[in-house]
Amino acid sequence: MSSADVVVVGAGLSGLSAAIAAAQSGARVQVLAKGHAGTHWGTGGLDVAALPGSATPREALGRLAAMPGHPYGLLAQDVQGSIEWLGAILAGRGLAYEGGLDSPLARVPTSIGGTRLAAILPAAQAPAARPWDAGETLVVCGVAGFKDFWPDAIAASLARPRFWGDRPGPESVLAVSAELPGMTERHNLNALALARRFDDPAWREEAIRAISAAVDATLRRAAHAGTVRVALPAVIGLDDHAAAFAQLSDRLVGQPFEMPLVPPSVPGVRLYRALRGALLEAGGRVLIGEVISRVERDGNRVTAVATSAASREYRVRTDSVVLATGGIAGGGLVADMEGQFEEAVLGLPVEAPPREEWLSADPFEPEGHPLESAGIRTDGDLRPIDTAGAPILENVRVVGASLAGQRPLRQGCKAGVSVASGQRAGRALGALSAGWAAGAGAVQTAGPNLVETGSVRP
Amino acid sequence: MSIAELVAEASLEHVGYSSDECLKCNVCNTVCPVARVTDLFPGPKYVGPQAARFRSGRTSPVQVKDWPILASPDVTVDYCSGCGWCTTACPAGVKIAEMNSQSRARLRAGHRPKLRDWGLGQTDLTGRMGVLFSPIGNFALSNRLVRWGMETFFGIHRKAPFPKFSRRTFQSTWKRRQKRRGLPLAPRRLAAAPAALPAALPGPDKAVVYFHGCAVNYYEPHVANAAIAVLERNGFAVIVPPQVCCGLPLISNGLYADARGKAHENLEVLADYARRGYKIVGTSTSCTHTIKAEYREMLDLHDDDSTVVANATWDICEFLLDLHEQGRLNTDFGRLDEDLPYHAPCQLRSHGIGLPAMDLFALVPGLRARDMDHDCCGIAGTYGMKKEKYDIGMAVGGPLFAKVKASGAAEAACDSETCRWQIEKASGVRTKHPVEILQAAYLAGDKARHQEAAGVGSN
Numbered sequence: 060m061s062s063a064d065v066v067v068v069g070a071g072l073s074g075l076s077a078a079i080a081a082a083q084s085g086a087r088v089q090v091l092a093k094g095h096a097g098t099h100w101g102t103g104g105l106d107v108a109a110l111p112g113s114a115t116p117r118e119a120l121g122r123l124a125a126m127p128g129h130p131y132g133l134l135a136q137d138v139q140g141s142i143e144w145l146g147a148i149l150a151g152r153g154l155a156y157e158g159g160l161d162s163p164l165a166r167v168p169t170s171i172g173g174t175r176l177a178a179i180l181p182a183a184q185a186p187a188a189r190p191w192d193a194g195e196t197l198v199v200c201g202v203a204g205f206k207d208f209w210p211d212a213i214a215a216s217l218a219r220p221r222f223w224g225d226r227p228g229p230e231s232v233l234a235v236s237a238e239l240p241g242m243t244e245r246h247n248l249n250a251l252a253l254a255r256r257f258d259d260p261a262w263r264e265e266a267i268r269a270i271s272a273a274v275d276a277t278l279r280r281a282a283h284a285g286t287v288r289v290a291l292p293a294v295i296g297l298d299d300h301a302a303a304f305a306q307l308s309d310r311l312v313g314q315p316f317e318m319p320l321v322p323p324s325v326p327g328v329r330l331y332r333a334l335r336g337a338l339l340e341a342g343g344r345v346l347i348g349e350v351i352s353r354v355e356r357d358g359n360r361v362t363a364v365a366t367s368a369a370s371r372e373y374r375v376r377t378d379s380v381v382l383a384t385g386g387i388a389g390g391g392l393v394a395d396m397e398g399q400f401e402e403a404v405l406g407l408p409v410e411a412p413p414r415e416e417w418l419s420a421d422p423f424e425p426e427g428h429p430l431e432s433a434g435i436r437t438d439g440d441l442r443p444i445d446t447a448g449a450p451i452l453e454n455v456r457v458v459g460a461s462l463a464g465q466r467p468l469r470q471g472c473k474a475g476v477s478v479a480s481g482q483r484a485g486r487a488l489g490a491l492s493a494g495w496a497a498g499a500g501a502v503q504t505a506g507p508n509l510v511e512t513g514s515v516r517p
Numbered sequence: 518m519s520i521a522e523l524v525a526e527a528s529l530e531h532v533g534y535s536s537d538e539c540l541k542c543n544v545c546n547t548v549c550p551v552a553r554v555t556d557l558f559p560g561p562k563y564v565g566p567q568a569a570r571f572r573s574g575r576t577s578p579v580q581v582k583d584w585p586i587l588a589s590p591d592v593t594v595d596y597c598s599g600c601g602w603c604t605t606a607c608p609a610g611v612k613i614a615e616m617n618s619q620s621r622a623r624l625r626a627g628h629r630p631k632l633r634d635w636g637l638g639q640t641d642l643t644g645r646m647g648v649l650f651s652p653i654g655n656f657a658l659s660n661r662l663v664r665w666g667m668e669t670f671f672g673i674h675r676k677a678p679f680p681k682f683s684r685r686t687f688q689s690t691w692k693r694r695q696k697r698r699g700l701p702l703a704p705r706r707l708a709a710a711p712a713a714l715p716a717a718l719p720g721p722d723k724a725v726v727y728f729h730g731c732a733v734n735y736y737e738p739h740v741a742n743a744a745i746a747v748l749e750r751n752g753f754a755v756i757v758p759p760q761v762c763c764g765l766p767l768i769s770n771g772l773y774a775d776a777r778g779k780a781h782e783n784l785e786v787l788a789d790y791a792r793r794g795y796k797i798v799g800t801s802t803s804c805t806h807t808i809k810a811e812y813r814e815m816l817d818l819h820d821d822d823s824t825v826v827a828n829a830t831w832d833i834c835e836f837l838l839d840l841h842e843q844g845r846l847n848t849d850f851g852r853l854d855e856d857l858p859y860h861a862p863c864q865l866r867s868h869g870i871g872l873p874a875m876d877l878f879a880l881v882p883g884l885r886a887r888d889m890d891h892d893c894c895g896i897a898g899t900y901g902m903k904k905e906k907y908d909i910g911m912a913v914g915g916p917l918f919a920k921v922k923a924s925g926a927a928e929a930a931c932d933s934e935t936c937r938w939q940i941e942k943a944s945g946v947r948t949k950h951p952v953e954i955l956q957a958a959y960l961a962g963d964k965a966r967h968q969e970a971a972g973v974g975s976n
Binding site: 060061062089093094095096099100247249251252255322323328339344346347348349350366367368369370371373374375376389390 | 542544547563605607610806810827830835842869870
């Protein structure tokens with residue numbers, strides 16, 4: 060009971076990237092999503108590529124692009140531009156990111172006391188990626204009563220050199236908990252509630268004083284001299300994050316940085332909100348709680364999608380569809396009891412290893428779990444293709460974690476694939492609808508690879 | 518039945534089973550408007566799917582005679598406003614808000630309800646009394662001493678938004694109007710054979726059944742007038758069969774058994790019409806959602822009547838936009854040169870039908886409607902009227918009120934009545950139902966055409 064030029068299914072990083080790109084080209088965009096997920100579960104970082112032995116994301120990206128069947132084989136040339144494009148959008152909404160394809164892949168400490176390779180991070184996480192000076196101390200500062208961040212456990216683990224791989228870590232790691240005003244008696248203190256407290260300037264002032272005092276006392280006890288970095292749980296403000304973090308940086312003796320936590324991920328929620336805000340500003344619409352129940356086709360084109368609303372469906376006529384439903388975790392790919400995979404919305408064929416390869420002896424195989432690579436095979440325009448390589452649906456684009464051939468957990472390529480594919484799909488479909496609007500019903504072609512046949516806009 | 522079938526059935530029909538799908542990912546906690554502003558509510562995950570494991574027999578219906586009374590372990594569930602954002606945002610399809618409503622009803626089962634909660638559920642009773650004694654009722658509701666008494670003795674906050682009672686109910690006005698026009702009143706039961714349709718009752722292609730809801734009946738007859746005018750302009754006669762409160766205020770106050778009574782009364786009448794092919798159109802987006810979804814999901818009324826009525830029920834903007842999609846909507850809208858802040862109520866979002874009012878506003882020339890993009894106004898039916906929850910409600914809606922005020926607009930729009938009262942009271946901006954705006958646009962169109970015909974137009 061509505062209509063759009065572009066319907067985007069899924070509101071994660073890839074879906075929102077596609078939606079923004081399409082809306083910026085003037086298309087009427089509706090994002091329909093089952094719920095929140097990807098962004099709210101992730102670290103908020105923009106991982107492009109991270110392989111052990113690679114110095115930079117660009118180097119790792121090159122290695123991934125050379126792997127047969129990897130989405131970067133199609134997308135590699137778009138990655139830098141799309142990440143810079145997204146970074147500018149986020150910065151414009153007050154959420155600055157640091158790092159690029161040529162920044163060193165650093166070992167960034169995590170809130171469970173390990174490290175992970177990362178290069179492009181929110182400004183509040185970025186200080187963790189700078190190389191450690193000789194004699195530098197890391198103070199892990201928790202919040203008393205907050206159960207998602209255990210400074211002693213994190214510090215004990217990070218004190219072991221093996222977690223820092225071939226790179227030097229901090230000389231010493233200390234732990235402390237700060238008692239923040241009114242927070243110690245709460246039963247269900249969670250990251251989001253804390254982050255919202257940091258939005259309140261008066262409370263923030265007191266909290267920063269308490270954090271600063273706790274860090275100073277710890278350093279004094281350790282009789283420390285030298286430079287200091289302070290790791291804090293990623294809760295330093297939600298709506299007023301930039302100001303809160305700047306104030307904290309001013310006041311602490313060492314350089315603070317945020318460690319992303321278990322969900323709900325505050326940096327992820329910030330990322331989602333910034334992208335959603337950018338989309339609304341560009342004229343798009345986001346509807347959450349919409350599960351696609353039916354798809355209408357005309358030949359090899361999707362003409363409408365319908366969601367299962369209360370007692371009746373909500374039908375949206377559309378010129379094109381971006382499938383950004385995610386992989387297995389996001390619910391975009393589903394398997395039946397017999398081990399047959401199917402794509403959840405359009406029923407597209409899924410490229411996946413046979414069932415007997417699903418189970419492996421080592422759950423943490425160096426190459427990643429075989430199932431990670433499951434996904435949908437596309438052509439260069441990101442249209443889904445059959446085994447013969449022919450496009451199955453002309454006006455559908457597949458983006459993000461649904462794409463076959465990537466192992467995002469092991470290859471650290473999730474954000475790069477999502478943003479590059481999202482931007483490419485959104486721009487192409489947006490240009491197409493703009494062409495339609497300009498051509499008033501004439502059959503349009505847009506771009507050398509993008510030929511829409513027999514498509515006349517009603 | 519195979520395991521797969523059992524799983525499928527459980528995930529479709531039973532709110533309680535859906536907690537098995539919970540990943541504990543906390544997404545619901547990130548969108549909860551109540552947890553955003555107060556520590557008194559720990560968040561939907563904690564009181565919903567997380568506490569569900571402590572509720573034995575969780576799939577059994579609530580407050581049904583001969584079913585055991587099962588306690589809920591967590592009393593903080595009472596601070597859930599029932600806005601439904603958690604269910605909307607859940608990536609795993611857990612019916613969290615529904616689970617919380619049922620848990621609240623379990624808390625109440627076997628206890629005599631608070632007079633306040635019982636009273637807030639009795640919208641028909643308070644409405645009828647209020648209309649009967651409307652001068653006294655309206656004086657009382659605007660009298661500080663009376664409001665102080667209501668707060669002190671009943672727990673209804675002194676600043677809670679209450680509209681003025683009408684001088685007469687919409688139903689009695691409607692009866693007079695039908696009599697004046699020489700038209701019959703819609704019968705309670707349509708006779709069995711189609712041929713026996715009362716001759717003057719237009720068929721389902723030319724008429725719709727109007728579900729007016731309590732707000733229209735006792736407080737806002739102007740919404741009904743606008744809705745009827747808009748429907749008639751589009752070629753639909755309006756049928757108003759006997760009806761009672763949809764039952765939602767009872768559901769939100771944990772009085773499921775009473776709510777079932779209301780539901781049965783309505784279903785008995787409406788099912789007859791629905792089976793004849795009539796669409797049931799409502800102006801209260803919360804009533805229409807209750808009929809569409811909650812009779813079955815919350816009250817466990819899984820019979821043929823509840824299904825046929827649910828499938829026939831439409832929110833009025835959904836209905837009008839559907840007409841437009843079919844190319845049948847009269848779009849002779851005149852120019853409305855104004856800014857219009859719009860709030861999409863939580864209940865509308867639970868319909869899952871997009872933003873039909875915004876799509877309709879886009880058809881009105883000159884109208885600059887803007888979605889305020891705020892989660893909840895805080896009133897949540899009767900939640901924000903309660904003494905202990907008023908401040909929570911105001912804090913939830915705070916950013917919305919500020920945005921509406923800052924827009925500088927003369928009026929705002931919202932599909933749900935209690936939200937309209939809350940926004941209007943808190944922002945000071947007159948807040949209307951979208952059909953009132955559409956009717957104004959039609960009238961502006963009439964006026965322009967009239968002027969043109971009379972040669973008064975600018976060209």
